[in-house]
Amino acid sequence: MCDARLGRRRRRAAQAQLTEYPRRARVVPEMTTLGIIGAGHIGSEVARAAVAHGYDVVIANSRGPETLSDLVAELGPRARAATAAEAGAAGEVVVVTVPLHALTQVPVEPLAGKIVLDTNNYYFERDGHIEALDKGETTTSQMLQEHLPTSKVAKAFNHIRSADITADGTPAGTENRRALATSSDFDDAAAFVRSFYDELGFDTVNIGPLSESWRVERDRPAYVVRQNAEELVENLAKAHRLP
Numbered sequence: 001m002c003d004a005r006l007g008r009r010r011r012r013a014a015q016a017q018l019t020e021y022p023r024r025a026r027v028v029p030e031m032t033t034l035g036i037i038g039a040g041h042i043g044s045e046v047a048r049a050a051v052a053h054g055y056d057v058v059i060a061n062s063r064g065p066e067t068l069s070d071l072v073a074e075l076g077p078r079a080r081a082a083t084a085a086e087a088g089a090a091g092e093v094v095v096v097t098v099p100l101h102a103l104t105q106v107p108v109e110p111l112a113g114k115i116v117l118d119t120n121n122y123y124f125e126r127d128g129h130i131e132a133l134d135k136g137e138t139t140t141s142q143m144l145q146e147h148l149p150t151s152k153v154a155k156a157f158n159h160i161r162s163a164d165i166t167a168d169g170t171p172a173g174t175e176n177r178r179a180l181a182t183s184s185d186f187d188d189a190a191a192f193v194r195s196f197y198d199e200l201g202f203d204t205v206n207i208g209p210l211s212e213s214w215r216v217e218r219d220r221p222a223y224v225v226r227q228n229a230e231e232l233v234e235n236l237a238k239a240h241r242l243p
């Protein structure tokens with residue numbers, strides 16, 4: 001199919017998605033605790049945003065909970081530090097936000113059956129070359145989904161600068177509200193991300209299955225630029241798989 005037709009179809013599909021879920025509906029109503037594996041730039045900002053919206057967070061890094069005392073003190077009584085397995089077990093929903101080269105160290109069993117938000121990007125300078133990504137044969141989120149076959153992976157927060165997560169959110173309906181993309185092979189996981197983004201202050205564009213999530217990966221037009229939903233739909237449609 002030609003790029004223009006594909007673009008029109010995606011734009012229509014994404015625009016339909018924009019109205020599919022009621023704003024502020026909690027798709028995982030029982031979600032009170034967010035597990036966060038990775039406590040760096042993104043993990044700590046997602047933790048700040050989640051705590052500010054009334055969630056409990058259990059957060060982990062690679063060096064052990066004792067090294068997170070400053071962050072946990074800043075986050076307050078809704079937060080505690082733990083090992084990655086404990087954070088995975090504690091969260092009804094879990095964010096995986098470690099460098100891509102550490103993906104296979106993410107615990108599998110504690111995340112079974114859960115929605116898992118994947119913030120990862122591929123930087124060969126940091127992660128080493130991964131042939132299947134270099135050749136456009138897979139996506140970073142498909143790699144996490146393969147590692148976590150019993151979880152429901154959804155791409156989230158991978159194309160926003162970490163500091164903007166707590167700085168750029170605005171109430172639903174704000175003119176020119178910033179939009180973020182998601183992608184998942186599971187409708188309920190994509191719906192959760194939409195609901196969570198909305199709570200944190202962002203509109204959502206759903207790209208569709210994880211095999212399409214390359215559209216929002218590094219160096220594509222939608223990557224780390226401020227865009228509203230309409231602009232994001234256009235930028236996703238403009239993306240090319242390989243340079």
Ligand SMILES: NC(=O)c1ccc[n+]([C@@H]2O[C@H](COP(=O)([O-])OP(=O)(O)OC[C@H]3O[C@@H](n4cnc5c(N)ncnc54)[C@H](OP(=O)(O)O)[C@@H]3O)[C@@H](O)[C@H]2O)c1
Nearest residue numbers: 038039040041042061062063097098102105120121158162
């Ligand atoms: N920075 C951004 O603005 C940004 C934006 C969007 C997406 N991303 C992507 O999101 C991911 C995380 O980025 P970041 O900037 O937050 O990275 P970062 O600042 O380097 O933080 C990475 C975190 O992962 C932890 N970690 C590493 N291996 C682990 C393991 N095996 N188990 C548990 N925790 C582990 C690290 O713990 P230790 O410190 O103890 O090693 C650290 O807390 C990357 O794929 C990145 O490309 C980043």
